[in-house]
Each structure stands twice: as structure tokens, then as C-alpha cells.
Amino acid sequence: MTVLNNRVVRKKRLILLLILVLVRSWGVGVNARENNRWETRVYPGVIVVKFKPEVVQLWDGTRLLKAPLFTGVPTLDQRFARHRVEQIERMFHVQATLPRKQSTSDLPDISRIYRLSFSTDQNPYQVARDFAQDPHVEYAEPMPINYIEATPNDPQYPEQEHLVQIFAPEAWDIAHGDSNVVIAIVDNGTGWQHPDLKSNVWTNQAEATGLPNVDDDGNGYVDDVHGYDLAEKDADPTNAPEDDAGYYVHGTHVAGLAAAVTDNALGIAGVSWNCKYMPIKASYDNSPQDISKGYEGIVYAADNGADVINCSWGHLGDYSNYEQEVINYAYAKGSIIVAAAGN
Template structure:
């Protein structure tokens, strides 16, 4: 699902103004960073203190290294077309240096593909009245009509990558995924040989154990998100959810001391793909671009797992991560009446919109509450995607994303100021499971200027001054955010200068 398109033009003068903003204040997981080494390096075993590469180890020797370990268990016979996740390592150290500065020391070294800090994520929720009890969003997305076609399938797994999930909640328990090989296996043994011992109901990627349940009070986000996607439906209790019968795979990555989202979400995404999840829901964000996250999402995408992400709660036109990666599906939020939620981020990278204001769902300890945010919009869309996968089980990740996008309801008549910035429209569950390919809506092309340069060296007089009648070479790169890719696109260049 490439969203990158480069076009080179030779034309007359063009004046372009680009305004870039950075709204993020980054926080890093302390005393560790990620490094990826080239394919010609030997695999480093877990709990090592050196890499065996002289120029790398020379720098590491000054950092009081505590541990060098692969980020995920070794994958034997890894398909060479996939990202080489076997050579991504987590390095923990003791010296007093920030992770971004530590990682910089390895930039541009031989054998180093990238080195970077790990960003602490944050949830994309705006709390609201906890007693709000109307699931207004399900009629809006035509859920009941969709359930006449399919009520989901227990073979469809939606991985919830979040702070924690209450496995025993009365309205979630029957939909929690069970790894039956480990369930019927031997305690303390990795019965399914996936590198995770006794992972019966998911994994905790912060505490590195097999219990993704909440431990402290503020670990309530993932339980609510799980209920938005696939609470048990038609059971006479609690709430309903689009996914109905689809299974929830809980993947926790918040630590149990403060609830900070400092665990390894990227490793959780890789795990979800390896476990056969059709979808991951990622209702969090923070930090900037990460090659490690990009590798994880691309790995999952190539294995057939579509990663759905919340677009952010900034009420700004900005690129937000992880929603901005080119192999994920970004979801903005709508309120009653299909208006953009007042908090929702909007951007050309948004693929679709979904209800996210005042969404009633499960809370820990058999409770229920209403919450707002793109954190809620994303799992509602993920639940609909679960219905699609149940009805069309052979769809690839890209085909699933296209069907979700191409069956949405157009909401730009009442959101005209956000044209193309809320994706293809608001998700419609019934359309998604009933439309034939011939009924698909046209998905608008969403492109933005990435880079621009102009020169008169090749076909002009070479004086770097653009003179009347002079031919100028221009290099223009466009980011193509359209989910289906784009062919036969006409690009028109204009200038505010009347002399051109």
C-alpha cells in the first residue's frame, strides 16, 4: 500500500510556499535505544554486552552497557522480502545520556541501518461523562443492518495494542482470544515455539509476562477500546459492538508502576501478525517518525495484518504517528450529525472517519463508561473491519483497507472546510459487508507537496536567477496518501505571479 509518488517536471517558473509545523514534545524510554544492523552481520544472542563489530563496540564500551538483546524472538527462515526484524536490537545502558543522543552516536556507521530512541506513547482519549448510556454511533454506521449479513467470526482476531485489557470483564471475557496450544500445554514451557512462554491470552510487552490485565487504576483505556471494537453482543448484558463475535487479542504495553505507555508496542505488532491477527488497533501516539515502528507495521502488513490507528486529538491539520506511516490505516473522529469531532486531528494521511465522541463501552471491574477521542473512533472502525474480514475472509490487508474506505458515507457536505482531510468519509458497516466491488465509491486522490526545487543549470543560463523566457528544471516530489495508490493522475501547476 504505497503512498509515495514522485513526479519530475520541466516547466516554467513555479512559486510554492510550504508551511511545516511540529506540534509534538517527544519523550523517550530512558536508558535504552533501538539499533538495526545490516544483513551481513551475525545474529546477536539475547543478554549480550557487545555486538562483535569493532567500531560499534568501541562506542558501547563507554556507555556502561547493561544488555543487548533482539526486540523479538529469532525468526528462523524469515522471508527475505519482509523487514529483517531478526537484526533489530534493544540496547540498555547506564551512563547519564539521553536516548536520542546515545542513538546519534551510531548514525552513519558501517553495518548500522538505523539507530533511534524509543518514544513513550500516549493515549488518544478525551474523557467525558462516565454515565452517558446511549450508543448513538451504532445506528449511524448501520451496524444492525450489517449484522443481518454477518455477526463476525471467531476466527477473526483483532489485536488490541494498548495499556491493558480486563480479561474477566463480563462483556469481554467470551471474546478474549485463547491460544489453545499454550492452554493445553505445559506450564512454564513455550509449547507453540513462538518465543513467548504460556501466552494463553496475549502478552504484556512492558512487564514481559503473560498477564495483560490492568494492575493499577489508570490502566482502563484498553478495556474501553476493546469494548468499542468487539464487546460480546446479544448476550443480554452490557454494550454491543460492531465486531460482535470477533476475538480480542490483548497486547499490553503500559508499565505497572505509573501506567506509562513505555512498553514495546512495535514488538506487540509483530507478535500480533505472527499470531494470525487480521487487525491491530493502535489507539495511541507520540514521538516522531520511527524506523522500528515502520518495520513492525510493514512486517504485519506483508503478513496480512491491517493496522488501524487513531489519527490524534490535536484539532490540527498535522501528520501524527503512528497514524502517519504508509502501511497503516488512519482514523479521524466524528460526532453526532457526522460533524468532525472538535478534538480530532485532520490531515491528508487520514483514511476514514468513524464515531468517536461519547462512546459507551466497557471499563474494568465489570463497569461501563463513556469516553471520547480518536482512541474510540479507531476501534469502532476496527470492529467494522472485523465484520468485513468475517464476510470476505480471503481479502489481503490492502483489499480490506480498500473495502473499508470505498464503502464509507460521504460527509464532506457538512465538513467542507476539511475536504480530503477526513479520509474517504464516515465508516458504514452495512455497505462494507454488502457492496460488490462495482458499487465501491471512488476514493479521492490525496496528495501533498513533499519537496520542491528549481534550477536553471541544465536548460537555462546557469546564473541561478530565473529570467523572463528562460527554461527552468524543477524537481517535485509528492506524497500520495491515497489508500489505493493512484494512476493516470493529472497535476496542474499554477502561480500567483501574473507574469508567468
């Protein structure tokens, strides 16, 4: 009986040892995968942090804080120093006085979401984990890199049978789209002055009839008559000049498919016929495939009355709290978000 018990004990110890080895190996594997992937999936030197209200109140609504950073909150100040945080920037301009289509009760507070910049020799996942442990932080996470989804470059692409496949002609027999419906195109720029796009572009009437170099409608953006460039921070949402890879015209293609002028004996037929589109440029001119301001674009679109927000881009990797909060924010304001399938 004693021999049998000893065998059982040894067997249990062996199983426990194997479990510990597997757990350790899995943990090492996860860390290795994390170290290998972060440079292509998330921005270096950046994390997103949502602070609790008591911290943001100390900053009195300041949008940008630069080093040396001091909040008077010891745990945060220690982390700022430890990770050599260079600046803290509020990510979203939220205009509370703008008219909303629905009750504000479901609106998440995205005004407390900040972008932290630090030296790029640090792993963003590790920095985020450290900040997430702070009692004054709701969540902290790396910032995913969103890329535009591929568009075929064959010359007949705009003439494909997609309208027939989605039964657009049958839908047009019922309705031609309402000019009061606004489709936001959050992308890498839109050539809105194209002959087949110009007549359907959204117009911010307060800015169109207001004074130059003045934020006439108080939405936080100056002279945004036909949308805005959130990356370059100007009122020209036009895409940069064409390149060999075709990235620059991605937003123009998307706008055309959604809202090109229809029944005008020119170019292609947009599926929405009479709806207006709001061009929002969310990439830098020197990096058109990288939609770095995509979620700022979603907030701009929702705040300015977009009914539909088109996002033909996305990223691989982990779930993002701040991205989900932005989507919830837009939905609570009455917007529907359409995202790329990633196929």
C-alpha cells in the same frame, strides 16, 4: 563602473553573511528544540539500532548482551565504550516456523533490531547520530514514547451513538462478524474476564490444552492461553487495578468497543459482534499511560495470527524507521493495523 561593481560585491557579501547567520541561528534553534523536547518525546538512556547481518552473526542469535561489550568490530566497540553502553537487547522474538498468511518475501528482517541502553546523562539524539555513522549499522534512532490516546471519563461514554454513526446496525443486517477473525488489542491491559468480554476472548489452543510452564506452541511465550503481558513478561494480560485517572481501564474500554459480546442483554454491544479479540498488555503496571512495548505487541499479534491489530496510542515527533519496519512486518503477515487518530 568600478564603484558599481564594488557595490554589487558588497551586496553579495552582505547577503551571504545574512544567509550564514540565518543558517547558524536555525541550527542553534534546532539543537535547542531537540534538547528541550527529547526528555518528553523519547526514552532517556535508550536508542534503537538495526545492525547489518555480519555483526549479528557474531552474536549467534544472542538476545541480551551486557557490559563489558566486545564484538571484535573496532568502530562499534569504540562507540560502546564512548557512550558507556550497558546492554544490548534484541527487541523482537521472531518465530520463523509459525504459519504465515502471505509470502515471506516482503517480510523485513526485524530480528536485527536491538535496544541499546546507556547512561541517562547523554542526549539520545546525539548518541543515535553517532551510531548511525558506523558502517556496520543500517540505522540508529531514539526510541519514541508512545502514549495512550485520551478516553472520555463521563459515565455515559459507552452509551454514545457511535454505532449508529458508523452504520453498525446496517452492517449487522449483512453480517455478524466471523469468530475466526481475530482482533488484537495492543494496549495497557484488558479485563478479559469481564462478563461482557469473556466469551469473545481469543484462545491459544496449543497452550490451553498443553502442559503448564511449557511453551507448547513454540512461539517463545509460556502459557499464553489468552494473550500475553509483554512488559511484565507473564501470561496475564489483565490491566492493573483502577486508578483515579482512569488509565488502567483504557485497554478494557477499547476491547469492549471492538469486541464486547453482542446481543446478550448485558452491557454494551461490540462493533464486531462475533469476532474474537487477543488481549496484549504493552505497558508496565506502574506506568499504564506509557505503551513502552507497543511494537513488540504488534509483532506478537502478527506472529500469532491476528487479522486486525488495534493500537489506540501514538507519539509526537520524528519518523521512526524501526516502527515502520514493524508495521511492514505485520502487514506482510496479513494483518491490518488500526491506529489512533490522535484527536
